[in-house]
Amino acid sequence: MNVLEVRCVGKQFGGLVAVDQIDFDVEKGSITAVIGPNGAGKTTLFNLVTGVYQPDRGDILFDGRSLVGLRPDRVAALGIARTFQNIRLFADLSVVDNVRVAMHGRLKSGIFDILLNRRKTRIEERRALGEVCGLLAYLDLEPWINEPAKNLPYGVQRRLEIARALATRPKLLLLDEPAAGMSPRETWELSELIRRLRDDFELTVLLIEHDMKLVMDISERIVVLDYGRIIAGGTPEEIRSDPRVIEAYLGRSAVADGTYS
Numbered sequence: 001m002n003v004l005e006v007r008c009v010g011k012q013f014g015g016l017v018a019v020d021q022i023d024f025d026v027e028k029g030s031i032t033a034v035i036g037p038n039g040a041g042k043t044t045l046f047n048l049v050t051g052v053y054q055p056d057r058g059d060i061l062f063d064g065r066s067l068v069g070l071r072p073d074r075v076a077a078l079g080i081a082r083t084f085q086n087i088r089l090f091a092d093l094s095v096v097d098n099v100r101v102a103m104h105g106r107l108k109s110g111i112f113d114i115l116l117n118r119r120k121t122r123i124e125e126r127r128a129l130g131e132v133c134g135l136l137a138y139l140d141l142e143p144w145i146n147e148p149a150k151n152l153p154y155g156v157q158r159r160l161e162i163a164r165a166l167a168t169r170p171k172l173l174l175l176d177e178p179a180a181g182m183s184p185r186e187t188w189e190l191s192e193l194i195r196r197l198r199d200d201f202e203l204t205v206l207l208i209e210h211d212m213k214l215v216m217d218i219s220e221r222i223v224v225l226d227y228g229r230i231i232a233g234g235t236p237e238e239i240r241s242d243p244r245v246i247e248a249y250l251g252r253s254a255v256a257d258g259t260y261s
């Protein structure tokens with residue numbers, strides 16, 4: 001069963017075609033990677049799925065329902081969460097408050113309930129805090145719980161971004177270059193974490209990543225973009241040996257020097 005269906009989607013910025021006739025499916029419970037050279041259209045695709053941009057043509061279906069025309073908050077409420085290439089946290093807020101803020105969009109109590117300090121609001125807040133603490137424990141963020149986000153090491157900030165995304169209880173998690181700036185050890189830990197998340201939270205994961213080792217290690221399907229178009233799609237084995245991918249994305253030298261092995 002497909003959780004996401006991208007149907008002939010196109011997006012232009014003035015004369016520049018950023019995404020052109022993109023068409024692919026993401027199977028429920030899978031880990032799918034979108035790869036391609038800089039400027040290939042990967043982040044634009046994520047922005048189209050999450051409602052940041054609207055497609056000029058085509059359709060995007062989530063659980064069979066079209067996302068076209070929906071604002072990002074509506075898309076999030078349906079169960080799609082994302083992390084960003086350039087980490088977006090509340091720098092001066094503590095770790096626990098960063099996750100609490102992310103969870104608030106899903107809580108029932110409004111600002112007046114909070115101001116009036118209603119009993120149902122206090123119960124909901126207490127439950128939410130319990131859930132936040134559970135997420136922080138799961139992601140090994142407990143030692144940093146009261147630390148402002150800006151003080152965290154880079155790899156920990158990336159985990160906090162994931163905690164914020166999970167706080168919205170998504171069905172589909174989009175990760176935009178989650179390994180960027182990470183050491184090889186942190187990247188290895190991240191690949192283990194992504195697999196665990198998928199299993200423990202029954203998620204479907206769609207990720208953009210330049211780290212080929214991570215992509216080949218954890219993806220079940222790979223979609224390859226170049227100049228806004230899909231040039232290949234398939235399993236890691238199929239992609240690894242596809243000459244169009246080697247040519248367009250990695251260059252012949254990558255094959256020769258063993259980068260792409």
Ligand SMILES: Nc1ncnc2c1ncn2[C@@H]1O[C@H](COP(=O)(O)OP(=O)(O)OP(=O)(O)O)[C@@H](O)[C@H]1O
Pocket residue numbers: 013016017018036037038039040041042043044045085
């Ligand atoms: N808001 C925008 N306005 C104008 N052009 C844009 C905008 N967003 C993206 N583009 C252009 O669309 C093309 C695709 O960009 P996009 O960021 O989607 O590529 P990418 O594959 O994510 O690249 P990278 O790997 O460098 O992040 C690029 O040429 C980019 O300059």
